[in-house]
Amino acid sequence: MATQAADTPDQSAQNDAPDAVVVRFAGDSGDGMQLTGGQFTLSTALAGNDLATFPDFPAEIRAPQGTLFGVSAFQINFGSRSINTAGDAPDVLVAMNPAALKVNLDALKPGGLIIIDTGEFTKRNLDKAKYDVSPLEDDSLAKYDVLAFDISELTIEAVKPFGLGNKDALRSKNMWTLGLALWMFDRERAPIEDWLKAKFKSKPEIADANIAALNAGHAYGETAELSGPLKQLTMPPVPSEPGLYRTITGAEAVSLGLVAGAQLAELPMFFGGYPITPASAILHHLVRLKEYDVTTFQAEDEIAAICAAIGASYAGSLGVTSSSGPGIALKGEAMGLAIMTELPLVIVNSQRGGPSTGLPTKTEQSDLYQAVYGRNGDAPMPVIAARSPGDAFEVAIEACRIAVEYMTPVMLLTDGYIANAAEPWAVPDPASYEPFPAKFLEEKNGPANDDGEASLLPYKRDEKGARPWIKPGTPELMHRIGGIEKAIDTGHIDYAPENHQAMTDARIGKVAGVSVPDQDIAAGEAGGKLAVVGWGSTYGPIHQAVNRSRAKGMDVSHIHVRHICPMPANLGELLKGYDKVLVPEMNTGQFKTILRDQFLVDAQPLNKTSGQPFTIAELEAAIEGALS
């Protein structure tokens, strides 16, 4: 994402000196494309380029080799200017087998470069990819630059001195390819070599073989430049604010933000999770952070994961649970209990394509209704959404703040795209965040009873509408809570009509009154012909599309909403200042409906549910359409 605020208008990659390039590595799910992409991302970050990535992999762990559905791809957009998206169409496609070529070819820019491993273009693999004729032998690739050579054989040659069998030797193919890519973009090999040495610490011969493959790929680049379409390109670094940077994925950022949030609340964190794609990464990160007073618990199911987290919150920790749509559905009843018992809790939903099992590894924003409305009864719950991997850190802290200050569960929405994508991140100083230490009730808080003793009121509300947090183990404050409607102040069971009315109003009022910052304008002006209003991971493509349209002279602004429930107080008025409101979403129009409901604005939908993020071009076309 942007490491600087200003966005330069797009300059076409067809220019002689492109300021951004999109590369897609595609291969079999066993070819290590995600690893290749990850390491290429690191080298890109170290070269000072801005970047955004899009890992796109199948749900199958090891899909049958060579098949179309087993193709795994990693796309990276990087440049010497601000980058907001993983890029629309790749300039370079690395295709490790026929299936990878077939699945990804349509995305490639006309005139783009294809790097092909001919060693994998066997009759068998061509059949599996449903090619009647090898694309290398007809003119189907005529509109591209093609660099086809036997990467498999070259890799086997390169690692021969290390005595590996052919099968093991071919595992280094991805490093050979990475070496070539590093040469293409004039990158240092040393950090990758260090990484390989660390990764294969106990098997130095494997590390050496991989390094040899990396070097061989790099050397091949130099040779091939003399006589083919391959050109070396040096991309100058993006001017950035001075400071410390790192690459970060959304899953890492959520985990670090939760740790930071718990520390700002001065609370131990309890994380209850159950394995589910794409949310598991958060559990994997947090399990390694126990020194930050983090307890992780892999529960027997999604329900137990949230229930244990609520139990921990009841006992005085900050309970956190995380899942994806199907798991969130299972947690619904327990969320209601957290709302009823008014305990802090953070629920992270890394959204994926639905309904049901849907598209586990693909991205979608279709759990918005579930987040805002998806519980029995009038069950209000704050909902906030991260717009990028780095932003997920800020949003996680905000979720912790709201949960603790208002004694409420909070839903944090990310999605598969944010969870897996990486971007450079200016490392923040934790001291720059305002702490929000949790307060526990230590003594009775109610008026004296007939015996002259103070009474305990577990549901007495403060100025924010929050009830006191009372830790079991505190002397004299024994009390009972539960899911049955409770009497005002005392929390005793109470089914009286006027009490339920009052308590429902209090719960709704508390969430409606959560303090959220006013809505800002991401690009453009307050008021005008068109506002493009987004939420979540559509930030990047919307922002680029709006900026490009503005550069063409169009009257369009970008508004990106973080606080979905409650919404910023000024949002309704802000939207009324535009002639038209366009809401692009990776669902069938859920936020559009919520905006209409909240503000009676004529929000128009722009929907995409292909499991793929919006391209900038799609959004530019929609903006043009809306303004014509």
Place this chain on the structure above:
Amino acid sequence: MNEMTKIETTLKDWETDQEVRWCPGCGDYAILKAVQRTLPQLGADPKNTCFISGIGCSSRFPYYMETYGFHTIHGRAPAFATGVKLANPDLDIWLVTGDGDGLSIGGNHMMHVLRRNVNMQIMLFNNEIYGLTKGQFSPTSREGTPSPSTPIGSYDRPANPAGFAIGAGARFIGRGFDVSKNLPDVLKAAHAHQGAAFIEIFQNCIVYNKDVFNDFAAPKGAGDRQLWLEHGKPMLFGDPKAGFDKGIALDRDTLQLKVVEATEENWEEAGVLVHDAKNRVIAHMLIEMPFGPFPMALGVIYDDPAPTFEAAVAGERAKATKGKTANLAKLLGSGQTWTVDDKQGHPTD
């Protein structure tokens, strides 16, 4: 339970000001009193005691205990209790559940709290019926139980709660019934056990399944129908005043239990087994003894402690954090980093 400082309390200290809302004559009243009578004897501290329940008649229990209490959702109490215990291992947790809550909707969580061995007392009130929803058959209802959802009798084969628990890996299995004078002793043994202690308490639902346990719980002839187990004592039953007249022995050819004639004088020659609460195989046989030909095994059937889950979690934490200190600024700036040291944006490493 936990190691704790003993606190002086009386039964009254454990009663809340809330009106008890079970049906008049319900077995739950007797269990409530047994628990309130037992806690002062244990020297338990109300502020460190936490009752956690699911949904059902039995799950109203926490409202009547002057302790910390959490009335949660149907079937999930073991999961909540696990979170509470991990967040604060000093709390003494009593889980209250029923045959529907604990074995039907919550069977999964029950299995896992037992196999993990989270340190708490689990009281499963088994009345073999759904009471709060007005009398449908439950997973422990005997075949042929007429109910609103099985008007001509149920046809599900019933679950055996203690059998389920031992199969799930429980290290303590106790059994008692609501009005039994021995119930507090079972509760005390459960409390003394370090780990998940499972207690099946037969409880009379006087509205929907009245006197279903009378076949063994009725005072008349109880000696012949109840086998109260005590560690180190022979498994004798019959009229205690007459020195017993029957015992449980092992048929070594078929590896099955059998009833033999025996008295306090001749039990050894008669081959009567001495109860070893650590013998899991015999415990399983005692749990599964068909009632009728055999008496109902009651008391502490199995008690063989193993390391608790919270101790394992603490041990893992100690291992994982050894030599590490929390430094958030350092953590945020870890991984693959680079520094930009001037406005031109040239990375320096």
